Amino acid sequence: MLKSLPSEGTTFNIISFGYSTSSIFPKSVPYTSDNVRLAYDRVTYMDADMGGTEIAKALACAFESSTSSAIQKTPTAIFLLTDGDAWDLTGVLRLVKSEMLKAQSQGRLLRIFTLGIGDGVSRVS
Numbered sequence: 869m870l871k872s873l874p875s876e877g878t879t880f881n882i883i884s885f886g887y888s889t890s891s892i893f894p895k896s897v898p899y900t901s902d903n904v905r906l907a908y909d910r911v912t913y914m915d916a917d918m919g920g921t922e923i924a925k926a927l928a929c930a931f932e933s934s935t936s937s938a939i940q941k942t943p944t945a946i947f948l949l950t951d952g953d954a955w956d957l958t959g960v961l962r963l964v965k966s967e968m969l970k971a972q973s974q975g976r977l978l979r980i981f982t983l984g985i986g987d988g989v990s991r992v993s
Contacts, residue, residue: 869947870908875899877942881933882907885926886918886952896933921952924960927980931967943977950982954990 873880878899883891892910897903930946954960964980971978984990 870904870911873899879934879942880907881930882911883926883929883933884914884918885922885929886916887920887922888918889922889925889929890918891929891933893933895935916951921950921954922956923948923950923954924956924963927960927963927967931963944971944979946978946980948980948982950984950989951986952988957990 870880870882876899879896880899880903881891881893881896883889892907893903926948927946930948934944968978
């Protein structure tokens with residue numbers, strides 16, 4: 869997925885999460901061959917070993933990562949991949965609504981895509 873991002877006008881970051889969050893870069897960075905190589909090297913060694921599924925913390929970190937003035941002028945897409953059972957969905961939805969309204973008031977496009985991987989993810993029956 870990392871190598872299929874558009875190479876022009878794109879910034880990115882990768883944030884892993886569980887009980888805490890960890891990002892590859894302090895803020896989103898331009899899509900350059902050096903940054904992609906660094907990110908790819910780090911992703912290669914990532915494991916699902918951070919415990920918990922604190923999605924609100926991960927989203928807050930992603931929103932914060934994309935707050936520089938240059939980045940705010942471009943559309944933002946967040947891809948949330950999880951293998952866990954999400955909780956505090958009310959808090960997650962409140963955070964997403966707040967960020968969507970903020971982006972709209974700034975004239976920015978914000979999109980969030982979610983993907984649950986494996987048997988342990990949240991389900992609605």
